[in-house]
Amino acid sequence: MSEFFAMGGYAMYVWPSFALTAIVMLANVYATLSQRKKVISRLKRQHSSTES
Amino acid sequence: MFRWFHKLASTKNFYRLAEILTPLLAVACAILLAVGLYRGLFVAPTDYEQGESYRIIYVHVPAAWMSLFIYMVMAFCSLLFLVWKMKLADIVAQVSAPLGASFTFLALATGSLWGKPMWGTWWEWDARLTSELILLFIYIGYMALRSSIDNKSTAARAAAILALVGVVNIPIIHYSVEWWNTLHQPASIAKIGTPSIHISMLIPLLLMALGFKVYYLVVMLTKTRNVILEREANSAWVRERVKENRL
Numbered sequence: 001m002s003e004f005f006a007m008g009g010y011a012m013y014v015w016p017s018f019a020l021t022a023i024v025m026l027a028n029v030y031a032t033l034s035q036r037k038k039v040i041s042r043l044k045r046q047h048s049s050t051e052s
Numbered sequence: 053m054f055r056w057f058h059k060l061a062s063t064k065n066f067y068r069l070a071e072i073l074t075p076l077l078a079v080a081c082a083i084l085l086a087v088g089l090y091r092g093l094f095v096a097p098t099d100y101e102q103g104e105s106y107r108i109i110y111v112h113v114p115a116a117w118m119s120l121f122i123y124m125v126m127a128f129c130s131l132l133f134l135v136w137k138m139k140l141a142d143i144v145a146q147v148s149a150p151l152g153a154s155f156t157f158l159a160l161a162t163g164s165l166w167g168k169p170m171w172g173t174w175w176e177w178d179a180r181l182t183s184e185l186i187l188l189f190i191y192i193g194y195m196a197l198r199s200s201i202d203n204k205s206t207a208a209r210a211a212a213i214l215a216l217v218g219v220v221n222i223p224i225i226h227y228s229v230e231w232w233n234t235l236h237q238p239a240s241i242a243k244i245g246t247p248s249i250h251i252s253m254l255i256p257l258l259l260m261a262l263g264f265k266v267y268y269l270v271v272m273l274t275k276t277r278n279v280i281l282e283r284e285a286n287s288a289w290v291r292e293r294v295k296e297n298r299l
Contacts, residue, residue, distance in 0.1 A: 004093075004094075007104040007105070007107070008098065008103040008104035008105070009103070009104075010103060010104050010105035010169055013105055013108065013165045013166065013168060013169050014104060014105060014107055014108055014165075016165055017108045017111050017112065017161075017162040017165045017166070018110075018111055020158065020161055020162065020165075021111040021115065021158050021162065024154050024157065024158055025154070025267060027154075028150070028151060028154055028271055029271060032271050032274050032275050032278070033274075035275070035278050036274060036277070036278050039278050039281050039282050040281070040299050042285075043281060043285055043290065043294050043299070044294060046285060047291060047294045047295065
């Protein structure tokens with residue numbers, strides 16, 4: 001297992017590549033979902049204020 | 053055909069279609085990436101020249117492909133918007149820009165992390181690397197231009213024109229490894245039929261590439277839905293959905 005993590009001596013290049021990719025892709029998902037939440041809550045507020 | 057196209061172009065229909073497709077695509081994306089990562093990190097053999105460092109290919113190449121693919125989507129949508137005033141196309145182009153910029157950044161960063169052990173340098177002003185960096189600047193320029201113009205429709209048109217002009221960079225990136233004597237290695241798998249990469253290394257690469265494409269679809273569709281809701285907040289169908297709590 002430790003051999004796997006060592007990546008034949010290239011661990012300091014391989015893992016940051018995969019980690020950075022994961023971080024950037026997850027950050028985009030997070031940004032998208034929080035934008036969605038914001039839009040929906042704004043719509044609900046807008047709608048309830050026009051209703052009453 | 054035109055009718056079908058017209059129907060899809062309506063934001064309401066697009067919203068419904070995206071709503072159905074997104075969860076299915078998200079599952080497909082998770083499976084593709086999980087299997088691709090497993091096969092890329094555990095099953096694929098060690099490279100006889102580059103050792104384990106070559107495994108960076110499984111994020112670097114898919115990211116680089118996405119940087120070009122998303123740009124082509126953006127440019128195509130910009131054309132649809134400029135010629136046929138298709139609002140939906142403008143939204144897709146708009147939400148694609150940050151995703152394209154993200155993948156361009158990843159292609160450059162992971163390339164740098166691969167270049168250091170293999171070429172002995174983080175960066176080299178060679179044709180492939182420089183043209184990819186220009187792509188990043190075009191994406192950033194597109195987003196900056198869009199947000200710097202207050203009039204929404206002027207901003208959309210200006211950005212669309214910029215996206216179309218920027219297309220010239222795409223073949224330059226693609227052929228840079230052939231036109232110039234670059235440090236960057238030539239394509240390993242583009243040669244259909246005789247890819248210069250072993251099948252056990254190729255399969256995870258294709259799985260990852262497909263996974264990245266589906267990922268883009270999932271995020272792009274969700275972002276597009278967000279913008280549709282925002283832009284059509286006052287339309288009857290959005291009101292209806294808000295009332296029924298069906299967003």
